[in-house]
Amino acid sequence: MIIGGSTHFFVFLLVAIILLCSSIKTVNATCYASEKQALMDFKKDLEDPFGRLSSWIHDVDCCKWEGVVCSNRSGRVIQLHLQRPVPEIHVVGDEEESPLSGKISHSLQNLTHLRYLDLSLNDFSGIPIPSFFGSLRSLRYLNLSRAGFQGMVPYQLGNLSSLRTLSIGGNPSDLQVDNLQWLVGLSNLEHLDMSRVNLSTASNWLEVINIIPSLVEIHLRYYQLDLISHHLDRDTFVFHANFSSLTVLDLSENFFGHLIPRWIFGLTALTSLDLSWNSFEGPLPRDLWNLTSLEHLDLSWNQLNGSLPDELVNLNNLISLNLGRSRFEGFLDGIWNWSSLTSLDLSFNNFSTFLPSQLSTLTALISLDLSLNQFRGSIPSSIANISNLQRLDLYDNNLSSSLPSEVFTSKDLITLDAGSNHFNGPIPSAVGNCTKLEFLWLNDNALSGSIPSNLGRCTQLKELWLNDNALSGSIRFRKMYPARTPFAK
Numbered sequence: 079m080i081i082g083g084s085t086h087f088f089v090f091l092l093v094a095i096i097l098l099c100s101s102i103k104t105v106n107a108t109c110y111a112s113e114k115q116a117l118m119d120f121k122k123d124l125e126d127p128f129g130r131l132s133s134w135i136h137d138v139d140c141c142k143w144e145g146v147v148c149s150n151r152s153g154r155v156i157q158l159h160l161q162r163p164v165p166e167i168h169v170v171g172d173e174e175e176s177p178l179s180g181k182i183s184h185s186l187q188n189l190t191h192l193r194y195l196d197l198s199l200n201d202f203s204g205i206p207i208p209s210f211f212g213s214l215r216s217l218r219y220l221n222l223s224r225a226g227f228q229g230m231v232p233y234q235l236g237n238l239s240s241l242r243t244l245s246i247g248g249n250p251s252d253l254q255v256d257n258l259q260w261l262v263g264l265s266n267l268e269h270l271d272m273s274r275v276n277l278s279t280a281s282n283w284l285e286v287i288n289i290i291p292s293l294v295e296i297h298l299r300y301y302q303l304d305l306i307s308h309h310l311d312r313d314t315f316v317f318h319a320n321f322s323s324l325t326v327l328d329l330s331e332n333f334f335g336h337l338i339p340r341w342i343f344g345l346t347a348l349t350s351l352d353l354s355w356n357s358f359e360g361p362l363p364r365d366l367w368n369l370t371s372l373e374h375l376d377l378s379w380n381q382l383n384g385s386l387p388d389e390l391v392n393l394n395n396l397i398s399l400n401l402g403r404s405r406f407e408g409f410l411d412g413i414w415n416w417s418s419l420t421s422l423d424l425s426f427n428n429f430s431t432f433l434p435s436q437l438s439t440l441t442a443l444i445s446l447d448l449s450l451n452q453f454r455g456s457i458p459s460s461i462a463n464i465s466n467l468q469r470l471d472l473y474d475n476n477l478s479s480s481l482p483s484e485v486f487t488s489k490d491l492i493t494l495d496a497g498s499n500h501f502n503g504p505i506p507s508a509v510g511n512c513t514k515l516e517f518l519w520l521n522d523n524a525l526s527g528s529i530p531s532n533l534g535r536c537t538q539l540k541e542l543w544l545n546d547n548a549l550s551g552s553i554r555f556r557k558m559y560p561a562r563t564p565f566a567k
């Protein structure tokens with residue numbers, strides 16, 4: 079009995095000690111000497127003129143070093159956050175601040191538990207991506223975007239089978255891949271960003287991506303891919319996209335021939351599709367409207383033409399729609415049902431109809447850009463229903479009649495550009511409701527009468543253009559400091 083009792087006691091003591099030790103570890107992980115040494119060696123090969131790694135000193139626990147994260151349980155280094163910090167407030171002349179440069183030591187290989195490595199936005203001025211990164215087998219997140227790496231992307235990265243996120247977009251023509259077969263090894267990959275990597279000779283890119291069904295996000299912006307030379311043009315090539323969970327597809331700034339590839343329309347889980355800056359022509363295909371989960375659609379800077387199809391109404395989850403800089407024309411008369419739409423850009427097309435009355439049913443709009451078209455008629459007073467509008471851009475159309483006072487209803491209005499139209503009559507005195515107005519362009523119209531005195535209440539104004547009208551009178555700005563005096567013309 080006594081022996082049994084003391085055994086119990088020892089078991090209890092042992093459990094207590096283990097619990098105590100593990101709780102100490104949880105609260106205060108200290109780093110392994112070998113990992114500290116590996117990080118010291120890594121630092122030695124880096125150039126750090128701004129002292130970003132000044133906390134990396136021998137006497138301090140490396141788990142407390144800037145950018146280093148250790149596992150609370152094992153004390154192993156599991157994350158390195160070494161991306162160049164981007165200043166929150168953009169200060170001119172500050173852009174070049176604090177990049178790391180130099181060489182990348184092989185000692186990183188000794189961080190065998192490393193799961194997260196972010197070196198983005200640094201300046202490794204032209205060195206290749208180290209092929210030994212392929213031996214950091216625990217990595218789940220690797221971000222080398224715009225870090226100055228050049229040359230061939232090492233195929234050894236294909237050994238990182240735990241990787242969930244790979245982001246290696248560079249500057250144009252810095253990085254190249256001539257065969258993407260290695261990507262098949264990344265069987266858990268969810269997020270791929272190879273924007274601006276030259277894939278023009280990687281003719282198998284689409285087939286390879288298709289073998290990775292875990293992908294949810296693909297960014298292949300600007301990679302000089304010429305689908306026609308890879309015989310993937312729409313009529314001759316039938317392709318079934320396997321990556322049916324894909325929610326984000328960014329293929330902007332490429333050349334895919336003149337017709338939007340059909341396989342894209344089968345990706346019904348898409349919430350964001352960016353095909354801007356391509357060379358698509360002709361009317362919008364009707365199949366596009368099966369993508370009913372879309373929240374963000376950008377087809378700007380193409381040469382799409384014809385009227386917008388009625389089927390657009392099916393995209394009733396849209397938050398932003400950009401059809402600017404194309405060649406659309408004709409009527410806009412579908413029943414729009416975009417109650418979530420906050421941003422609509424139809425600028426620089428060839429729309430020549432009356433302003434559609436449906437506009438004011440888009441009551442969630444924050445930004446509306448109809449500039450550089452030939453829209454006719456007047457602004458409907460129902461525009462008051464768009465009560466959170468911050469930006470209204472009507473520049474360079476054929477709009478006429480008087481400016482309704484309702485354009486100033488939104489208390490959030492920051493920019494109103496109604497320049498280069500045929501508006502007449504006075505500037506409504508409701509302009510004085512301008513608590514946030516910074517830019518007011520009414521130039522080059524036929525506005526007349528005296529300038530409303532309460533324009534002086536618009537103390538946030540930065541630019542005011544009233545030239546080329548028939549206005550009279552003067553403006554007195556109250557509480558105006560020199561730096562605030564708006565640029566008036």
Ligand SMILES: *[C@@H]1O[C@H](CO)[C@@H](O)[C@H](O)[C@H]1NC(C)=O
Pocket residue numbers: 104147148149150
């Ligand atoms: C470690 O624990 C701290 C405090 O509980 C927590 O803030 C931190 O996120 C944990 N770190 C990791 C990598 O789990």
Ligand SMILES: *[C@@H]1O[C@H](CO)[C@@H](O)[C@H](O)[C@H]1NC(C)=O
Pocket residue numbers: 112116119184185186187188
């Ligand atoms: C990794 O650590 C071992 C033992 O601490 C050391 O002998 C070796 O040189 C290290 N490797 C690198 C590449 O730093």
Ligand SMILES: *[C@@H]1O[C@H](CO)[C@@H](O)[C@H](O)[C@H]1NC(C)=O
Pocket residue numbers: 161198199221222223243244245269271
């Ligand atoms: C990679 O880093 C860049 C720059 O720091 C950042 O903008 C981007 O969101 C990161 N990518 C991912 C997938 O986290």
Ligand SMILES: *[C@@H]1O[C@H](CO)[C@@H](O)[C@H](O)[C@H]1NC(C)=O
Pocket residue numbers: 212233234235236237260
């Ligand atoms: C993956 O690792 C193995 C063994 O470490 C190596 O032989 C092979 O070449 C590597 N493969 C790639 C694609 O890096």
Ligand SMILES: *[C@@H]1O[C@H](CO)[C@@H](O)[C@H](O)[C@H]1NC(C)=O
Pocket residue numbers: 250251254276277278279302
């Ligand atoms: C991409 O690579 C191809 C083949 O190496 C080359 O001809 C082309 O000029 C490269 N494109 C850019 C933008 O560097």
Ligand SMILES: *[C@@H]1O[C@H](CO)[C@@H](O)[C@H](O)[C@H]1NC(C)=O
Pocket residue numbers: 285288289291320
């Ligand atoms: C589609 O994915 C499955 C695995 O989910 C794979 O077996 C098949 O080969 C893929 N199809 C193509 C055309 O790559």
Ligand SMILES: *[C@@H]1O[C@H](CO)[C@@H](O)[C@H](O)[C@H]1NC(C)=O
Pocket residue numbers: 343344365368
């Ligand atoms: C769109 O949906 C219709 C009806 O469900 C279907 O017949 C058609 O094949 C779909 N189009 C595409 C491109 O998936």
Ligand SMILES: *[C@@H]1O[C@H](CO)[C@@H](O)[C@H](O)[C@H]1NC(C)=O
Pocket residue numbers: 359360361383384
């Ligand atoms: C649209 O563009 C195509 C090719 O650029 C042209 O053949 C067609 O006539 C245009 N259609 C309209 C309605 O302008």
Ligand SMILES: *[C@@H]1O[C@H](CO)[C@@H](O)[C@H](O)[C@H]1NC(C)=O
Pocket residue numbers: 391394413415
């Ligand atoms: C408008 O959208 C709502 C929900 O988003 C839907 O219930 C309704 O059927 C749609 N109406 C039309 C005409 O598509």
Ligand SMILES: *[C@@H]1O[C@H](CO)[C@@H](O)[C@H](O)[C@H]1NC(C)=O
Pocket residue numbers: 405407428430
């Ligand atoms: C714009 O539309 C008008 C007809 O509404 C047409 O005459 C003109 O050619 C079009 N311009 C362009 C650049 O397509």
Ligand SMILES: *[C@@H]1O[C@H](CO)[C@@H](O)[C@H](O)[C@H]1NC(C)=O
Pocket residue numbers: 438439460463
């Ligand atoms: C504007 O809103 C009012 C009240 O919510 C509504 O009665 C009216 O029909 C709306 N007008 C338009 C054009 O949507």
Ligand SMILES: *[C@@H]1O[C@H](CO)[C@@H](O)[C@H](O)[C@H]1NC(C)=O
Pocket residue numbers: 483484485486487488508511
């Ligand atoms: C401007 O503000 C006044 C007082 O707050 C209000 O009575 C008037 O309706 C407002 N005008 C517009 C166009 O919102």
